[in-house]
Amino acid sequence: xxxxxxxxxxxxxxxxxxxxxxxxxxxxxxxxxxxxxxxxxxxxxxxxxxxxxxxxxxxxxxxxxxxxxxxxxxxxxxxxxxxxxxxxxxxxxxxxxxxxxxxxxxxxxxxxxxxxxxxxxxxxxxxxxxxxxxxxxxxxxxxxxxxxxxxxxxxxxxxxxxxxxxxxxxxxxxxxxxxxxxxxxxxxxxxxxxxxxxxxxxxxxxxxxxxxxxxxxxxxxxxxxxxxxxxxxxxxxxxxxxxxxxxxxxxxxxxxxxxxxxxxxxxxx
Numbered sequence: 001x002x003x004x005x006x007x008x009x010x011x012x013x014x015x016x017x018x019x020x021x022x023x024x025x026x027x028x029x030x031x032x033x034x035x036x037x038x039x040x041x042x043x044x045x046x047x048x049x050x051x052x053x054x055x056x057x058x059x060x061x062x063x064x065x066x067x068x069x070x071x072x073x074x075x076x077x078x079x080x081x082x083x084x085x086x087x088x089x090x091x092x093x094x095x096x097x098x099x100x101x102x103x104x105x106x107x108x109x110x111x112x113x114x115x116x117x118x119x120x121x122x123x124x125x126x127x128x129x130x131x132x133x134x135x136x137x138x139x140x141x142x143x144x145x146x147x148x149x150x151x152x153x154x155x156x157x158x159x160x161x162x163x164x165x166x167x168x169x170x171x172x173x174x175x176x177x178x179x180x181x182x183x184x185x186x187x188x189x190x191x192x193x194x195x196x197x198x199x200x201x202x203x204x205x206x207x208x209x210x211x212x213x214x215x216x217x218x219x220x221x222x223x224x225x226x227x228x229x230x231x232x233x234x235x236x237x238x239x240x241x242x243x244x245x246x247x248x249x250x251x252x253x254x255x256x257x258x259x260x261x262x263x264x265x266x267x268x269x
Contacts, residue, residue, distance in 0.1 A: 041250035043106035047243035050099040051236055057092045061085055062229065074225045076232065077137040077151060093133040096236065097126045103239055106246045110253065112179070115172050121165030128158035141207040159197040159228075162235040166190030169242070182245045189238050196231040203227055 062071045065085050069078045079089040104122055108114055114122075131154035138148035170187035173179040203220035220227070 038250075038254065040106040040109040041247065041254065043102040043109070044243050044247035044250055047099040047102040047106070048240065048247055050095050050102070051240045051243060054092045054095050054099070055233065055236055055240075057088055058229070058233065061088060070225060071229060072226045073222050075137070075155075075228055076225070077132065077155065078139070080136045081139050090133045093129045096239070097129045099243070100126055100239055103243050103246060106250070107242065110246070110249060112176055113172060115168060117168040118165060118172060121161045121168055124161040125158050125165055128154040128161060132158065156201060159200060159231055159235075160194075162238065163190040163194035163197060166193070166238045178249065179245065182241060185241055186238055189234060189241070193231060193234045193238065196227060196234065200224060200227045200231055 058076070061069075061076070061079055065079065065082050068082045069076075069085075076089065079085040100122060104114060104119075132151055135147040135150040135154070137151040137155075138144040140148075143149050143152055166186050167190045170183040170190065173183035173186070199220070203224035206221055
């Protein structure tokens with residue numbers, strides 16, 4: 001092996017007929033890493049497509065069923081009471097859950113450590129979305145059933161948890177080369193989402209606690225539905241930003257590893 005590049009010697013490549021055999025440790029490792037990148041690439045692609053479809057579906061629901069569910073004053077949860085919208089809305093919530101899991105799995109697979117707070121907050125987000133899909137809200141401004149209570153608690157949890165999850169993940173991502181810009185964008189977007197989440201919760205207080213007295217000037221129920229839609233859309237955008245960056249990172253890693261594999265094969269006599 002004297003005279004070969006150090007990378008080839010270090011790879012411990014086995015040669016047969018002038019070609020690298022899969023039994024070489026270096027090539028085997030590169031093949032395994034390429035497989036991991038391919039899997040992460042698939043997860044990222046699934047997430048991008050799913051999140052894009054979710055945004056399109058929510059936009060469709062807002063336009064198509066404008067007369068049945070006022071997008072300015074009524075929450076998206078009321079789509080479950082419209083026959084043609086119920087399945088689309090419920091499917092969208094489950095799709096966002098799956099896309100979130102795909103993004104996190106892909107990020108972890110390429111070697112980025114998520115950290116405990118990130119996992120917990122994203123876990124709350126996914127569980128809350130699932131509960132909102134399973135337990136419909138009450139067809140009334142106030143809570144009137146156990147299902148409605150679960151839905152309201154889960155809804156409040158999901159709108160708060162995603163901004164916290166985004167901020168926690170952004171803190172981790174800033175330590176990884178190539179992810180610094182995304183970390184800044186995710187952090188800033190999460191802060192905006194946190195402000196919208198607080199605004200929405202305040203706007204819902206008169207309905208949740210009708211016994212309290214609110215000054216008309218601070219009564220934002222007329223635009224609470226709009227605030228919620230912008231918030232939910234922004235939270236999906238946060239996930240989309242992560243998914244797109246993951247897709248790019250996986251593609252770059254795959255190209256680099258294929259180039260390295262060809263280099264090892266080409267350097268072997």
